[in-house]
Amino acid sequence: MYENFFGFKERPFQLVPNPDYLFLSKSHEEALAHLAYAVSQGDGFVEITGEVGTGKTTLCRVFLENLDQNTEAAYIFNPKLNAVQLLKAINDELGINSKGNNTKILIDRLNFFLMEKKAEGKRVILVIDEAQNLSKEVLEQLRLLSNLETTTAKLLQIILIGQPELAEILDSHELRQLAQRITLSYHLVPLNLKETREYIEHRIRIASRKSGIRFTLSALRAVYKYSGGIPRLINIACDRSILTAYGLNQHKITGSIAKTSIRELAARGDIRKGRGFQEGKKPILILSVLCLILILLVSLYPPDRIRPPETVAENEKPAIAQPEEQPISTDVPAEPEPEEPPEPEPPEPEVSEMAVEPEPEQPPAEESDVAESPSSPDEISVQNLGDFMAQADSRISRHMALGAAASLWNAEAVIREYLDNMEDAQAFFRLGTKQSGLLVQRVDGDFDLVRKLNLPTVFELYLPNGVSPVYLTLATMGGDGKMTFRSGDDGTVETEMDELEVYWPGTAYVVWKNFFDYPGSLPRGATDDSLITLKMILRDIGFSDIEISPVYDDQTRVAVEEIQEKHGVTVDGVVGPQTKIILYNEMTSLDIPRLSP
Incomplete structure (x- = not known):
């Protein structure tokens, strides 16, 4: 809708776990490092938890994409299954025969597969997303699967990813045996203010052809206060703010635009159910505390003991030196200042061309994007x-x-x-x-x-x-x-x-560089858009007879194989990374830093 107006090739804040938009906060970096370490060490069970919308699924997909050729993975994203259904799903993911409902037969097939892979020097991992939905029966079955091992190593590594409730389930008395087998656990936390700014900047940079959008600092703070640093809520708030700015024909997203958009979302009840509810209660909580303090003051110091200084002076006898009595104030103690003081809207400092403006102060050394070194x-x-x-x-x-x-x-x-x-x-x-x-x-x-x-x-x-x-x-x-x-x-x-x-x-x-962002290997799992993009590239480099349609036909395969043969790569008609590279190299319209002309 607003892509062309702001110079985007696609909407930057879509609610899909696209690994291309992965932003690694400090917490995400540590979680990814935990996963990589666990796989390299062959640990049996790993647990990753995080609140809703903190990027667990995106992190999981990036982790799976970065596995090497010596690792095979089964990814289960719908764990509301019974024990037998889970075994069948695991076998399906690993390409093992999953027919029948006999638990022993299914496990025997899996064990045979794992032994084969061990002999080939390969690792096998099982990743279960939304693991908080697993029943205790299924979790016990997973514990039994972890018993598949040799005398020196586990045959199957299991990674559980879920919401904080997962940790509570695993801490239960019934699952203590499973809890004892978890060798690594990590909890993802929301982004801080600095990371929120960098996150917004990162997504705009990835989505931009030549972006002209500008965020003000007030807009950034409004988004952060609203979202609490949860990436999904940041996406919702930013997308609505950009849409509002588009409707106003504005390239600058000010604090007022962001706050108006957020109020609309809150009115619709789209979000603000967690953090927003707590913040909405904050004034009530403060008022309650003040009332309690006032009641305590009145009970400790009744009105008849409270007199203005003048009255005390008149009643005192001058012949007797009395210690000066201090009057007791009945004023209500000052209300605590809010955590984030309100800030004026205009005038706002504008953010640079593509994203939000950096904070004026220098970031701490440990959060520097590039590690400092004494020499290079x-x-x-x-x-x-x-x-x-x-x-x-x-x-x-x-x-x-x-x-x-x-x-x-x-x-x-x-x-x-x-x-x-x-x-x-x-x-x-x-x-x-x-x-x-x-x-x-x-x-x-x-x-x-x-x-x-x-x-x-x-x-x-x-x-x-x-x-x-x-x-x-x-x-x-x-x-x-x-x-x-x-x-x-x-x-x-x-x-x-x-x-x-x-x-x-x-x-x-x-x-x-994947200039046209068509994913995967074609034709396997190809989308209609990917096939049309491929055919347009083939036309651009000289195959003018290619019919533009979302079908990988014989004419397309022949053209791909001809290009593969010309450049001396494997001739198989499959458009993977190497074939994409040589196709892009054939396009003279692209700015490509070639090794030789």
């Missing part, structure tokens, strides 16, 4: 790859390589401190690029594929006998075999293939 690799003046690696720091070089890749795409690198604690480099680059609207495709031992994809690529390099990797971003590749790597915005290293092979075991991360 691009401060080292080197031309030789070996010299550079000898002086570079692994953690800093990883940050700088990601920043260099984002810079080549004319994007701003948003690198948060929690990434420092991630040992998994693939997860680091996936999450880091996602914050900048980019993606990564991992390449293993195939430099020729890097050449074919022809995009900025982060290389994971090691010194001979080195333990910690060093990261550099390949920026250009000449016809004479010379390659230019970048570290940060300015540092450059030139090398050739012979030297690179000494330090490169084979892992690299191609950084790319």
